[in-house]
Amino acid sequence: VDRDISPAVVETADDIAAMRTRGAATIADAAADALAIQADQSEADSASEFRRQLRAAAKTLYETRPTAVSLPNALRYVLRGMEGETVTELRTTTITRADEFRADLEQAQTKLGEIGANRLRDGDVVMTHCHSTDALSCIEAALEDGKEIEAIVKETRPRKQGHITARQLREWDVPVTLVVDNAARRYLDDADHVLVGADSIAADGSVVNKIGTSGLAVNARERGVPVMVAAQTIKLHPDTMTGHTVEIEMRDETEVLSSGDRTAILAEAGADDSPDASDDGLTVENPAFDVTPPRHVDAIVTERGQFPPESIVTLMRELFGETTGEPWEA
Ligand code: RUB
Structure with missing residues (x-):
């Protein structure tokens, strides 16, 4: 873990990965907010160090869930708006850009709703x-x-x-x-x-x-x-x-089958469910x-x-x- 990444960024990333924060638009909003917090709290003493920290924070957020493209789109949008020669300038432009992104997101949803209605x-x-x-x-x-x-x-x-x-x-x-x-x-x-x-x-x-x-x-x-x-x-x-496909996230099997239920199925079947049985023949796809x-x-x-x-x-x-x-x- 990069010690210069704000705990708030790590917390946001954990929340996204665990689906406490979920849904594509909500994830994008939380990610932009986290970059603004990183910019606000950064103790970088040079412009290049500030940029490095923001990129590292974006990477941490990016690596949480692979399917909703609103997440990388949000990170890309905010980082592209990070401009300036000094830490102060970079901080201001990044925060402004994140705020702008979040306001646009809300406005787009309202407008879309009117059209869909x-x-x-x-x-x-x-x-x-x-x-x-x-x-x-x-x-x-x-x-x-x-x-x-x-x-x-x-x-x-x-x-x-x-x-x-x-x-x-x-x-x-x-x-x-x-x-x-x-x-x-x-x-x-x-x-x-x-x-x-x-x-x-x-x-x-x-x-x-x-x-x-x-x-x-x-x-x-x-x-x-x-x-x-x-x-x-x-x-x-x-x-x-350009021909890339969208990665489909595979989530933990316990969302589908608890370990207790797994044990029960195998026990009732008379199968070997000892923890070291590397392949018990029961696969869950999620x-x-x-x-x-x-x-x-x-x-x-x-x-x-x-x-x-x-x-x-x-x-x-x-x-x-x-x-x-x-x-x-x-
Ligand atoms: C959420 C899901 C939603 C889209 C769109 O999946 O599939 O339909 O993200 O949501 P999960 P929104 O619960 O796994 O995140 O319109 O709010 O962006």
């Missing part, structure tokens, strides 16, 4: 998956327009982010029907929209979001229910323009995200307007232009 009619029933602040912003704006909205909320195993969505919707007085993930297809007949967020959007219009999104989208297409993805442009993944191909998505709603997934690449080119290396690797 136009797709929702009075009396519509929306099916959600996971917990997405961008998706909820669309519902919030529709409610502000005086529309009545109901929600079918998928539980979202293994971490049950559906509970967070249900809590927020009930706070807004939206009637909620909570269902287990496996019941989604049955309840699609009652839904007018599937509304989800995104962790990353690739140049071909593929949507990377919470595991289960792709199956939901396939079922929705089969049932004729439109799939709407609410994603600020911070979710656009620049590396995918991917956190999946990829929904563009043909199963009807619209990607951003703060820059609504796009068919196949044309999102034009927006990406406009926003990112030529991509360069990561600033924390400079």
